[in-house]
Amino acid sequence: NAGVTQTPKFQVLKTGQSMTLQCAQDMNHEYMSWYRQDPGMGLRLIHYSVGAGITDQGEVPNGYNVSRSTTEDFPLRLLSAAPSQTSVYFCASQPAGLNTEAFFGQGTRLTVV
Amino acid sequence: LAKTTQPISMDSYEGQEVNITCSHNNIATNDYITWYQQFPSQGPRFIIQGYKTKVTNEVASLFIPADRKSSTLSLPRVSLSDTAVYYCLVGRTGGFKTIFGAGTRLFVKA
Numbered sequence: 001n002a003g004v005t006q007t008p009k010f011q012v013l014k015t016g017q018s019m020t021l022q023c024a025q026d027m028n029h030e031y032m033s034w035y036r037q038d039p040g041m042g043l044r045l046i047h048y049s050v051g052a053g054i055t056d057q058g059e060v061p062n063g064y065n066v067s068r069s070t071t072e073d074f075p076l077r078l079l080s081a082a083p084s085q086t087s088v089y090f091c092a093s094q095p096a097g098l099n100t101e102a103f104f105g106q107g108t109r110l111t112v113v
Numbered sequence: 114l115a116k117t118t119q120p121i122s123m124d125s126y127e128g129q130e131v132n133i134t135c136s137h138n139n140i141a142t143n144d145y146i147t148w149y150q151q152f153p154s155q156g157p158r159f160i161i162q163g164y165k166t167k168v169t170n171e172v173a174s175l176f177i178p179a180d181r182k183s184s185t186l187s188l189p190r191v192s193l194s195d196t197a198v199y200y201c202l203v204g205r206t207g208g209f210k211t212i213f214g215a216g217t218r219l220f221v222k223a
Contacts, residue, residue: 004156031209042200043157043213058210090156094209099145102208104156 002026006091006105013081013112021076021108023091029103030096032074033058034066036087037107043090049074050096081112117201122218131188133217135201138182146177146184147207149200151216157200161186162207188219196221 007022025032033048035058045058047066055066063085065077074093078085088109094102118136125131137146145164149157161168163175163184174187188195200216202208 033209035213040215042215045210045212048210059212092156092208094207098205099147099162099207100209101159101162102149102157104158107154107156 004091004093004103004105006089006108008108009106010109011111013078013110015081015083015112017081019078019081021078021089021091021110023074023076023105024072025074025091025093025103026072027093027095027103028071029093030071031094031100032068033092033094033102034064034074034076035090035092036060036085037090038087046076046089078110083112086110086112117203117214119199119201119214119217121215122220124220124222125191126222127192128190131191131195131219131221133186133188133199133201133219134183135186136183137201137203140181140203143205144203145205145207146175146181147202147204148173148175148186149202149208149213151198151200153197157208157213159208160199191219191221193221193223195219 004025034046035043049055049068088107091105092102147162148160151157161175168175176185198216
């Protein structure tokens with residue numbers, strides 16, 4: 001059981017480049033979300049999804065797009081990378097319902113130069 | 114969402130019991146309290162969740178007083194591998210769409 005898998009683990013981008021961070025889960029969870037974590041800080045919510053075809057913005061959505069065409073996959077797209085997007089990105093999945101447990105991926109460390 | 118307040122950092126020694134207290138004065142009637150643990154370079158991991166009184170599992174205990182305005186995560190006999198950041202969350206989603214604050218950075222020394 002792989003859980004939540006994020007790829008790549010590390011990435012360096014030049015300012016202005018675009019890329020997609022992949023997130024896949026094999027637990028058939030309805031809820032998925034993307035967070036970013038800056039050094040010494042907590043996690044900030046970027047986008048989330050409550051099911052296939054349904055996405056919504058979190059706390060810091062600017063500069064990012066998401067889609068949820070299947071239950072398993074929830075890719076995060078950086079449209080035009082900026083140095084301010086240098087961060088560690090975490091994807092999480094969670095069963096629908098109240099007070100369920102969130103499962104996080106191992107993270108993608110992104111550096112924008 | 115109820116705001117939480119927890120210490121920024123704590124130090125301990127191996128073998129000691131560690132108690133991390135979280136304040137949540139505005140907790141709603143239906144809110145649960147959930148704790149996550151995050152090791153360096155890893156995503157957070159669920160530790161324990163409770164509503165009132167005491168909850169215990171193989172990793173930790175969670176103590177919640179009757180007024181539920183605070184909660185205490187208790188880690189028995191910590192080891193070096195318990196060095197991590199511990200997050201206290203309050204709400205009904207178990208973490209989904211929940212703000213993870215800075216947490217409490219626990220450093221266990223030999």
